[in-house]
Amino acid sequence: xxxxxxxxxxxxxxxxxxxxxxxxxxxxxxxxxxxxxxxxxxxxxxxxxxxxxxxxxxxxxxxxxxxxxxxxxxxxxxxxxxxxxxxxxxxxxxxxxxxxxxxxxxxxxxxxxxxxxxxxxxxxxxxxxxxxxxxxxxxxxxxxxxxxxxxxxxxxxxxxxxxxxxxxxxxxxxxxxxxxxxxxxxxxxxxxxxxxxxxxxxxxxxxxxxxxxxxxxxxxxxxxxxxxxxxxxxxxxxxxxxxxxxxxxxxxxxxxxxxxxxxxxxxxxxxxxxxxxxxxxxxxxxxxxxxxxxxxxxxxxxxxxxxxxxxxxxxxxxxxxxxxxxxxxxxxxxxxxxxxxxxxxxxxxxxxxxxxxxxxxxxxxxxxxxxxxxxxxxxxxxxxxxxxxxxxxxxxxxxxxxxxxxxxxxxxxxxxxxxxxxxxxxxxxxxxxxxxxxxxxxxxxxxxxxxxxxxxxxxxxxxxxxxxxxxxx
Amino acid sequence: xxxxxxxxxxxxxxxxxxxxxxxxxxxxxxxxxxxxxxxxxxxxxxxxxxxxxxxxxxxxxxxxxxxxxxxxxxxxxxxxxxxxxxxxxxxxxxxxxxxxxxxxxxxxxxxxxxxxxxxxxxxxxxxxxxxxxxxxxxxxxxxxxxxxxxxxxxxxxxxxxxxxxxxxxxxxxxxxxxxxxxxxxxxxxxxxxxxxxxxxxxxxxxxxxxxxxxxxxxxxxxxxxxxxxxxxxxxxxxxxxxxxxxxxxxxxxxxxxxxxxxxxxxxxxxxxxxxxxxxxxxxxxxxxxxxxxxxxxxxxxxxxxxxxxxxxxxxxxxxxxxxxxxxxxxxxxxxxxxxxxxxxxxxxxxxxxxxxxxxxxxxxxxxxxxxxxxxxxxxxxxxxxxxxxxxxxxxxxxxxxxxxxxxxxxxxxxxxxxxxxxxxxxxxxxxxxxxxxxxxxxxxxxxxxxxxxxxxxxxxxxxxxxxxxxxxx
Numbered sequence: 039x040x041x042x043x044x045x046x047x048x049x050x051x052x053x054x055x056x057x058x059x060x061x062x063x064x065x066x067x068x069x070x071x072x073x074x075x076x077x078x079x080x081x082x083x084x085x086x087x088x089x090x091x092x093x094x095x096x097x098x099x100x101x102x103x104x105x106x107x108x109x110x111x112x113x114x115x116x117x118x119x120x121x122x123x124x125x126x127x128x129x130x131x132x133x134x135x136x137x138x139x140x141x142x143x144x145x146x147x148x149x150x151x152x153x154x155x156x157x158x159x160x161x162x163x164x165x166x167x168x169x170x171x172x173x174x175x176x177x178x179x180x181x182x183x184x185x186x187x188x189x190x191x192x193x194x195x196x197x198x199x200x201x202x203x204x205x206x207x208x209x210x211x212x213x214x215x216x217x218x219x220x221x222x223x224x225x226x227x228x229x230x231x232x233x234x235x236x237x238x239x240x241x242x243x244x245x246x247x248x249x250x251x252x253x254x255x256x257x258x259x260x261x262x263x264x265x266x267x268x269x270x271x272x273x274x275x276x277x278x279x280x281x282x283x284x285x286x287x288x289x290x291x292x293x294x295x296x297x298x299x300x301x302x303x304x305x306x307x308x309x310x311x312x313x314x315x316x317x318x319x320x321x322x323x324x325x326x327x328x329x330x331x332x333x334x335x336x337x338x339x340x341x342x343x344x345x346x347x348x349x350x351x352x353x354x355x356x357x358x359x360x361x362x363x364x365x366x367x368x369x370x371x372x373x374x375x376x377x378x379x380x381x382x383x384x385x386x387x388x389x390x391x392x393x394x395x396x397x398x399x400x401x402x403x404x405x406x407x408x409x410x411x412x413x414x415x416x417x418x419x420x421x422x423x424x425x426x427x428x429x430x431x432x433x434x435x436x437x438x439x440x441x442x443x444x445x446x447x448x449x450x451x452x453x454x455x456x457x458x459x460x461x462x463x464x465x466x467x468x469x470x471x472x473x474x475x476x477x478x479x480x481x482x483x484x485x486x487x488x489x490x491x492x493x494x495x496x497x498x499x500x501x502x503x504x505x506x507x508x509x510x511x
Numbered sequence: 512x513x514x515x516x517x518x519x520x521x522x523x524x525x526x527x528x529x530x531x532x533x534x535x536x537x538x539x540x541x542x543x544x545x546x547x548x549x550x551x552x553x554x555x556x557x558x559x560x561x562x563x564x565x566x567x568x569x570x571x572x573x574x575x576x577x578x579x580x581x582x583x584x585x586x587x588x589x590x591x592x593x594x595x596x597x598x599x600x601x602x603x604x605x606x607x608x609x610x611x612x613x614x615x616x617x618x619x620x621x622x623x624x625x626x627x628x629x630x631x632x633x634x635x636x637x638x639x640x641x642x643x644x645x646x647x648x649x650x651x652x653x654x655x656x657x658x659x660x661x662x663x664x665x666x667x668x669x670x671x672x673x674x675x676x677x678x679x680x681x682x683x684x685x686x687x688x689x690x691x692x693x694x695x696x697x698x699x700x701x702x703x704x705x706x707x708x709x710x711x712x713x714x715x716x717x718x719x720x721x722x723x724x725x726x727x728x729x730x731x732x733x734x735x736x737x738x739x740x741x742x743x744x745x746x747x748x749x750x751x752x753x754x755x756x757x758x759x760x761x762x763x764x765x766x767x768x769x770x771x772x773x774x775x776x777x778x779x780x781x782x783x784x785x786x787x788x789x790x791x792x793x794x795x796x797x798x799x800x801x802x803x804x805x806x807x808x809x810x811x812x813x814x815x816x817x818x819x820x821x822x823x824x825x826x827x828x829x830x831x832x833x834x835x836x837x838x839x840x841x842x843x844x845x846x847x848x849x850x851x852x853x854x855x856x857x858x859x860x861x862x863x864x865x866x867x868x869x870x871x872x873x874x875x876x877x878x879x880x881x882x883x884x885x886x887x888x889x890x891x892x893x894x895x896x897x898x899x900x901x902x903x904x905x906x907x908x909x910x911x912x913x914x915x916x917x918x919x920x921x922x923x924x925x926x927x928x929x930x931x932x933x934x935x936x937x938x939x940x941x942x943x944x945x946x947x948x949x950x951x952x953x954x955x956x957x958x959x960x961x962x963x964x965x966x967x968x969x970x971x972x973x974x975x976x977x978x979x980x981x982x983x984x
Contacts, residue, residue, distance in 0.1 A: 136744070136748075136852075136853070136854040137852040137853060137854055138747075159750070181697075194697065194700075195668075204945075208941065210939075210941060210942055210945060211942070212942075214937075215852075215917040215918060215919060215937075220919055220937070221919060221920055221921045221925070221926045221930065221934060221937065221964075222926070222934065222938065222943075222946045222964065222965070223701055223704070223705055223709075223946050223949055223950075224654075224667065224697075224700040224701055224703065224704055224705075225945070225946070225949075227667075227697040227700030227701065228696055228697055228700065228701050228949075230697065231696075231697055232696055232697075236696075248750040248752075249750070251750060271609070275609075277632070277721040277722070277724060279721075317790070317791065317794065318790065318791065318793075318794030318797060318798060319794075319797075320791075320793045320794045320796070320797045321790065321791030321792075321793045321794035323793070324791060324792075324793045325791060379609075379610040379688075380609070380610060381609040381610055444688040445688060446688060446693055446694060447694055448694045452694070453694045453695070457694065461694060461695065464687075464688075464693070464694065465695065466683075468681065468683060469683055469684070469685075470695075472677075472683060472698070472952075473695045473696050473698070475952045476696055476698075476701075476949065476952055477696075478952075479945075479948045479949055479951075479952055491694075491695065492695070
């Protein structure tokens, strides 16, 4: 690793002893672990470019890592990679309120941006639950979502420009002026959500939004989960676009009430909805009234708006710790991330319930109901032999249900290593081959984050060969 | 052309006599003309695939064409192409109000979709001025915008899925279930706006929106264009996101008042703003009050809200005929389509004014001021020798100004053949080469719509070679 450290201005900014590397053997997807060759901490784009060029020249596999909060294993060094950690590149480079843009380095923490500008009346919209620690670079790689995607869209809708180190060490800029709809192909969209397989992002221009004038949150308890699901559809049908429309089922409520931020949800209810509206102050009350009325029409047990900002914040803290809260009621859990057409919500919840019975594992549901983005949490105990495999199979079965009703296998967590085989639920071999062809344009020798995002490459190569023969033959 | 006609179920659905081909020698960009080899009218995806396969097997250049309203020459047969006209594939395949989606064939006319669903309370948002006749397939190719992009985004923000015939005749689906944020690379974004160079779209899943509860439009006259520009910034800074924020300058007003839908704009004012807000009814009045107050603060001569829907519609008809209206005051005109950071509006308008003086050609400005999308209209007379070239040079100079202040060369009209060389204002040779590399993945033998979108290919090939040598060397 001497060669690598010679490339760094700070020669100490590298780890290669096994005891140091152990912290980097997995990310938020903890089921698979494998050690990196080394971890380097560049401080500038030029350093990143030099490291990448070195890896390229020496055929060393490499990948970039942000805060390591990813949930699908995108930052796990499957091939003993050199990990390029972006956490030292964490500057806020520029804020341009006139044109509603900010420029950050990839290691800059998501929530810091909002904290930096909120008092001037602005914020950064994408809000994954890990936003207090995840990095914007990681958000770009995974096209991260959050509770407020329903109204505001996911990360890709807020990225105006990127600086990128290509897998050969070349530096390019995409959308360098932060103007949307650049001429030519939409490379910005292509890179965003490419899960670190096309290049390493070293600078990001993001869109910032004006704080909404008003905001209010409603909590609604349902005795029947189908009534709750139907209320979700009714709210959207009424023409309301809530900023967030979250749902938790009975098992999830048990978890969040046993964890750090209980708020006193009744233990015997089937579902709780958390519904937030924001916008022009004058419009808020009218929308809240409509939401209350829809919920009552669907046999809600109790429904009310937050009495003050403190209560509103408590409800959100309770919801946002949802995944981690599962630790309070189960030794281990596996988060899934399916997307379905909103109208299929009742059917899919029934089928997930059936999977839970079949596999004899509890499944909690905490999810973005408004945009049909489900998060079944399969609870299991890794110490029981065979239970991890059973949990993985149950998780995969949940995704199959999502795909079967016309949905897809991930909304915001990415494919990583976790859902590679499940890609076949939604893509034909030819469609996967079209995607790996694009990877080859950027990642010519496949040294960057290889083995992620797509099903086993050998099969893809076969398919490509078959297609070529078909065309030529 | 016998071979081609044999592929069609309707053997007559082909034109190849010169007198028939003349109507297809240009599109909305009328400065360059060239004849196609033939025009075929497929009725189904399978027919498109057969035609493309035939062209591929016989090395015949080909391209797809919608209504031919494109403004940058994307559908002009530069290489004597076989034109595949999509106008017979014009079915509305499905409307799914529950999940807010519709499925259309590419030849389906934009405005028809809204007309079809408006009474049930829904509409399709992208609204280019040509929406009464342009096709949704063409909108996808060019990533078309419109007056309401400011709040609702351009076409790419409303496309949920595509069926595509690749340049080898293979049929693939992208986002087949119409779920946003499919796993894998964002091919939907890549295809949308690729100006017909990566494949031929044969089916489109679009997002439909609920009609806003309320809507109101304000008209404001300014004696000083800088006051008008400043009012635009002030409105956005106040946290209002108007559905549309349009501006016309004195020359443009002269045009629209001389054309089909005059509304009595005073002839001596420097600028008119058309500002529309929509959303929850309760919020509209408050926003209108704020807008009136901002305008008064910026020395507006006269400002008022539309007194009824009839007046509102008249104002919009006046604005939407803007480009064509130039015909009333000039024999010919060239529309440009630059984008700038909103804060640079006063400076750029001053510089465009200077270009007008330097080239001794009148330039009218009709534009989407809210999102900084300028449309300088260079007025000229093609019958005067040399004046067309002078107009092209003046247009290019306007785009250079946009690029220089940190903007870009097209917002919604595309590059086509018109702005190929201007791509160099915003991309390095390496960045252009990265894009043509992507084209090669899809369009392997470059038979599909060759010569569009990028500067002269020979130079790009050189650059690619240099880069490769640099990397290897």
